[in-house]
Amino acid sequence: MSTVVQQMCRAGKHLAELGLSPGSSGNISVREGDRLYLSPTGVALADLDEGSVAVTALSPNGLDPLSGPRPSKEASLHAAMYLRDPSVTCVVHLHSTYAVAASCxxxxxxxxxxxxxxxxxxxxxxxxxLVPYRAPGDPSQAQLIGDLTLDFHGVLLQNHGPVVTGVDVQQAVDRAVEVEVAARTAVLIGDRPRARLLSEQECRALARHHGQPWGLATAEETPT
Incomplete structure (x- = not known):
């Protein structure tokens, strides 16, 4: 297996150690060219190793299994995120506690x-x-992600959890952690009317400076 698969396995263990992947929940994948390596169904991220990785081919129509165990039932979500953005090389999907709470x-x-x-x-x-609820593994949720017109590097699945991307494994992991931290802050504060949010001007200045999408602009309209 390649170095990027080794990085994926280490990332899975790291996310589990942080408590962001309880039990056998969550899944992670990496892409090299048109080949996708995914955590398999029923295997905890803490136990992920190079010998337990599902190998598939990524095509415009989705995923075609090549070798190894059966991939996670959420594989269609991963394919949808890769097909949206050719720069993405890692996708992380978690059931982390506060992000799940926020998704409800x-x-x-x-x-x-x-x-x-x-x-x-x-x-x-x-x-x-926030992507509307579908049962876990339902490919129609992947279609909902594919149909979104705004630019993004992650989504929150309603009553389910986050899916985030990165141009490398570390960026995807960092984003998954940040979603959980932001969700925890939001859940702890709740709907207290005195809580201060960043202004739209402040958000747009941050997004522009750090090259992130913010607002309802489409991918073509979002500054890089």
């Missing part, structure tokens, strides 16, 4: 399920739309 609440806006309480979600991720 109404979204802050159409482009961000979480409010901008601190600068870091905007700086590291930008838009985080």
């Amino acid at each position: 609440l109404p979204p802050w806006t159409a482009y961000s399920a979480l409010p901008p309480l601190t600068p870091y979600l905007v700086m590291r991720l930008g838009n985080l739309p």
Whole structure:
């Protein structure tokens, strides 16, 4: 297996050690060219190793199994994120506690399920739309992701959890952690009317400076 698969396995163990992947929940994948390596169904991220990785081919129509065990039932979510952005080489999907809790609440806006309480979600991720609920493994949810017109590096699945991307494994892991931190802050503050949010001007300045998408602009309209 390649170095990037080794990085994926280490990342899975790291996310589990942080408590962000309870039990056998969550999945992770990496891409090399048109080949996708995914954590398999029923295997905890803490136990992921190079010999237990599912290998598939990524095509415009989705995934074609090549070798190894059966991939996670959420493989279609991973394919949808890769097909949206050719620069993505890693996708992480978690059932982390506070992000799941936040996914059960109404979204802050159409482009961000979480409010901008601190600068870091905007700086590291930008838009985080809430994707309507579908049963786990339902490929129609992947279609919902593919149909979104705004630019983003992650989504929050309603009543389910986050899916984030990165141009490398470390960036995807950092974004997954940031979503959980931002969700924890939002859940702890709740709907207290005195809580200060970053202003739209402050958010747009941060997003522009750090090259992240923010707002309802499409991918073509979002500054790089």
